[in-house]
Amino acid sequence: MLFSRFFLFTAAFLLPLIAVRANEATDADQDNWLWFSETDLHVRGQGWQEASSPFTRLPDRAQELVRPPVWNLSRDSAGLYLQFTTDAPTLRVRWTLLKERLAMNHMPATGVSGLDLYVRHENKWRFLAVGRPGNDVANDRTLFKDLPAETREFRLYFPLYNGIKSIEIGIPTGYTLEDSPQSDLKPVVLYGTSILQGGCASRPGMAYPAILGRRFDDPLINLGFSGNGRGEPEVAELIAELDPSLFVLDPLPNIAPSEVSEKLTNFVKILREKHPETPILLVESVAYTTSFLIPSRANRYQTSNARLREVFEQLIEEGDENLYYFQSENLLGEDGEDTVDGTHPTDLGFLRMADGLEPAIREILNTHR
Secondary structure (H helix, E strand, O other): OHHHOOOOOOOOOOOOOOOEEOEEOOOOOHHHEEEEEOOOOOOEOOOOOOOOOOOOOOOHHHHHOOOHHHHHHHOOOOOOEEEEEEOOOOEEEEEEEOOOOOOEOOEOHHHHOOEEEEEEEOOEEEEEEEEOOOOOOEEEEEEEOOOOOOOEEEEEEOOOOOOEEEEEEEEEOOOOEEEOOOOOOOOEEEEEOHHHHOOOOOOHHHOHHHHHHHHHOOOEEEEEOOOOOOOOHHHHHHHOOOOOOEEEEEOHHHOOHHHHHHHHHHHHHHHHHHOOOOOEEEEOOOOOOOOOOOHHHHHHHHHHHHHHHHHHHHHHHOOOOOEEEEOOOOOOOOOOOOEOOOOOEOHHHHHHHHHHHHHHHHHHHHHHO
């Protein structure tokens, strides 16, 4: 059974098909461009369609249910993206951000507030261009130009730690752009912390849920809340409203070891009330890369993981046959070269996390389909 197996990983490195610098657009003749907005294209990765904005991750009514930090972080567009086809040789994007803080002291503006464009090439998603934010909330960038004439499919990821007020995709007149068909598969719903939200990826497509989403081609819903993935029952009640193929729970870095047993047991039971058969994957806390020399850091994650294991075993003993467990002690590798601060992954760290989690998630999905 899967819950008795622990998944390790081998490092994998993706080489970009082509690196296209996203330059500031300067074409003043707007008559030469066709513009498409969120009213023309379906925003992917959003769990609640009744939200007043397509760029948010919780429904409006959640504001009265969750703590203010959770609500504010739900305005960040982590995990949201557009997917479309176009034969245009040149593509521009205009986007306006919610927050004036475009970067953080340990995460670049391209990840916090930028856009990230991938193209499907030979049936694989490949990086093509990054939309670099400027010095203001309003941005206009050319993501690529003069590509060979051919209809291609693209995926445009939104910022990880900023929100979107509006976005428009522009192509030259005479070309077409169409929304891609939506998947009929149920989504994978992931709940967790700043690591899940994407801190500290250099660009949005390098957060580990985005990497997994490209590998599976399944819809993924990113419910990572930086510093605030605390396993609260009101959040569990909201998440239980969704109908996923799999719940992935990865909140341990934000939960005190003394609270893991109570909070995670309760969280799983709330999900089980509405989803008795849906698989749930419990993910251990990553090992902090500086813990080899700092005992308090080692004790923190090791104690939390031990408590999570107890939760898992108790729930299995109580008869939960669709609960799975992921041991992640080596998920970030043993060389200490894949975080910015001993906790938050770099792109290398996120790639390693995706490599480690992929076989576990793939096996669960295959087992339950």
